[in-house]
Amino acid sequence: MRTNSTWKVVASLACALMALGAVTTVDAAGAPRPSGGSEYAPRLTFPMTITTPAGTIHLRAPARRIVSLSPTATEILYAIGAGPQVIAVDDDSNYPTKGLPTTRFNAFAPNVERLVKLRPGLVVVSYNPSGLEAKLAAAGIPVMEQDAATNLKGTLMQITWLGDATGHYARSVTVAAYDRRVVAHDISLVPKRHRSLSIYFELDPQLYSLTSTTYAGQLLKALGVTNVADKVSTSLDGGYPKLSAEYLIASSPQMIFLADTRCCHQTYKTVAARPGYSVISAVQHHWVIGLNDDIASRWGPRVSVLMDDLTAAVLRYYRS
Amino acid sequence: MRTGAREATPSAALRARHLVAAIAFAVVATGVGLSVGSVHVPITAIVKDVAWRAGLGGQPMSPVDAIIVWTLRAPRVVMALLVGGTLAVAGGSYQGVFRNPLADPYLLGIASGAGLGATIAIVTIGGGGAEPGVTTIFAFVGALVAVALTWLVAGRGGAGPTTLILAGVAVASVLAAGQTLLQQTSSLAVAHVYYWLLGSLASATWSSILGVLPYMAVSVAVCLVCARLLDVLSVGELESASLGLPVVAVRTTVIAAASLGAAAAVSAAGLIGFVGIVVPHAVRLMVGVSYRRILVLSLFGGAGFLVLADVLARSILAGQELPIGVVTAILGVPFFVLVLHVGRLRLR
16 A cells, blocks of 8 residues: 655556556546547647636636645646646645745735736636635636535546646646546455444544545545444534534444644544543544545545545454 | 612522522533433433442443543533633623623623634644643633733723723724734634634533632632622712722722633633623523622523533534534523513613
């Protein structure tokens, strides 16, 4: 199971798969691409019109000066080889760990004047604060809004849209296909007879969790686990209920995933030290799995790394 | 402004009856708080478990139920009793010392100070995660600093109630701006700050109770001792001064004590609104305007009220928790409307 998730590894593995003819198309993942060798050439010539659920943008040429106000978009841009074109990112962008531009913006309250002065050819946002898109559009700057993807298909689409916009279409298809293939492969690793594991996925120490309707929840569901948050979720929580400690202890999940290891320094020790948690099966048997918060909350190319981590934990449990 | 319209008619019998009723309310609320939640544990099972633990027969609960009741619920019920009682007494005391029915424990900037302190802890130290105690300490210090600033801005003890209130508004505005600025620098901390601001008793533990108990005890004790002086003060500052009451000293003492208790309550449970206004008003409606009765009954009324609010917070959505500040606000607003309505009827 891989633990190294650098883009070099992703790219080299993807190239190997391509060479073997394993990567053929991502159409099943949602990207309407033609099959065959031509899919790795630029799909369209510029000027280009790209239509996403958030809107339509027009580009005369591949964007050469890109500002990313989304950590996920930043990861995608670097994964598809558009990193050298990125001139500024938001404060929360921290991956890849090297090579990010030093020019930073607050994604929730960006200084529009400073942004315009950079003369970007494309601004990627995941949030449109105070009519930012309209202001930039008035200045003739194309803006691509990429809301957080809600499923794997959404991630793959976002990867290829950015590939289109930046002139890295071929690489974007490779990356998207790789992610899709890894997720499918991981799912196939869990035997169907092993489908009884109950889990709790923690987003923060206040016991905010997620259900099987969310992105990560869908990945877990595909692995056949039972999410204890599903039973108590209502339409009001959007798939992110805040559980009570009483319910969690009474549910006694067999495995706990911690997606708050970085933000909130949660570990097996801190969880075990919480009042009453000693009776939870996952704590008693040390099945508390720490995840990288960023990977577990950014639905970009590293979704395959998250899936690997989830799958590895589930398989270890069944083999123990 | 005078508070209430009913004349105080001291009566030992009446006071005893009300006191018994208030204590009974708090006791019943405690029983409900221990029994009701995501996992229902019958009160009879709890009583049997208590008897078993005391060696008086009975029957032990299942290990999971025992942990839920004694490790999770009991501390938060006790914390709710303490926080609710303290906020209600502090609110009643503020209403007495400012002679203003709209005064609440957060009048002098405590909420903003605690909010800024908590935000500093969460943003700079990560108090929202590994060390909830850090957030508590920062919030407590922030609340006390806010009151001290208000006191200084108002011109110390010589300032009148109106000056103090205006100074409190000014200080609260500045501190709230500081909190907003700090939040903007760390978008990742926004959720933690937001959750803290809405209030919760979920993190209550026996050690956290011991941490705030001394401040709350001193606060409540001083306020109760000063209740008779607040009754004198209610006739007006000039009049009470002419009767020999050291107005500035009384005001300073009561504000300091009430602020200490409110700061401890806020630091332990976040910003829980309406308890400090609603409970003293409810008591005033029932027993009249004497602070000797209002503060004592508010202590038990506020304690029971917050326990029941917490029960709702952890029971409305099965398996989930709502912020308790939301519940108290939802309960408080209709009550406010009722108080205003009853007040109008009496004026007619």
